Amino acid sequence: MEEAMGEFSAYTPLIINAAKAVIVLIVGWILAGFLSGMVRRRIVSHPRIDDTIGGFAASIVRWLVLLVTLIAVLQLFGIQATSLVAVLGAGTLAIGLALQGTLSDIAAGVMLIIFRPYKLGQFVDIGGTSGTVKDLNIFVTELVTPDNVQIILPNGKAWGTVITNFSAHSTRRLDLSFGIDYGDDADKAIQIVLDVAGADERVHKDPEPWVRVTNLGDSSVDLGVRLWCDAGDYWELKFHMLKTVKEAFDAGGISIPYPHSVEIQKAG
Structure with a gap:
């Protein structure tokens, strides 16, 4: 019994240190999340600082706190910070080779924040x-x-x-193409497209809408359309123009031909 108690007493410091290490890890993990969240909120709420920097700075704070936590845990088991630095210094080459992808990601992250x-x-x-x-x-x-x-x-x-x-600038140019039949009036079709574009408030007046015959295809005369709009209106304006121009062509007697071939027969 006394021998068993002696063995337990020998392991008591190790058990105590392990318990302390678990507590330090839990506290460090919670503190890292709290501080990183606080940094993110402070930066995001600041009107002169871009939100992108908030996430990056919060990530740095989180990993620094976790690193300090790891060092504190190692010290509980008798591994001093100076010894840890010496070991890391001796294994710099191996660590660098093993973590070269991670180090590259960190360096790239810094470049992305700088040049944005x-x-x-x-x-x-x-x-x-x-x-x-x-x-x-x-x-x-x-x-x-x-x-x-x-x-x-x-x-x-x-x-x-x-x-x-696609969101770097406040405005974007919308490029569309409509095919009409060779027998249709090209000027009339161009005017229909201009009228549809002019009736939509999302289309900018400067630069003004541009519509030209851009190609003589196998089955159609192709009209190229260039419209400028706010970047946020790009997709909705595109969908609206496709539908509205098609309906306006139908009402104006302008046909959008299917791909087809013309067979010519010669006598004799």
Whole structure:
């Protein structure tokens, strides 16, 4: 009995330190979430600071608190911070090789924050992946597709590829094409499109709407249309123009031909 009590007493400091470590981890995890959330809210509420910086700064605060928590836990087991730094220094090469992708993501995240090719809430295409930017932290960029699918993109890949920002400017040009029959009056069709565009308040007067014959196709005379509008009105205006122009063509006797071929027979 005394021998068993002695063995238990030998393990008592380890058990106590393990319990302390669990408490420190829990407190550190909660504190990291609290501080990062507070930083995000403070930055987002500031009118002169972009919301994108809020998410990035909150991510940095979170990981710094977790790092300090880890060091505190190691010290409970007798591993001093100086010893930890020495070990990390000795294994810098191995750690660098193992974490080169992660370090690249962190560096890319810093570059994205500095140059800001996109911001929170903007619709972008990053290397063929499209979506609205929901979050940008030190490791990844989070996108949400129009059908509400989450996409997590490492910052290293985002910075190293082509970025198309559809929301960078306040206005956009809407390009449309309508095909009419070769027997129809092209000037009349052009005027119909201009009348439809002029009746819509979302279409800007400057630059003015542009409609021209742009191609003589196999089955149709193609009209090219260029309209300027606010970026937020782009898609609704496109859908409206397609429907309204079609109806106006029907009312005006302008036909939109199906693809067809003409057979010519020669006598003899």
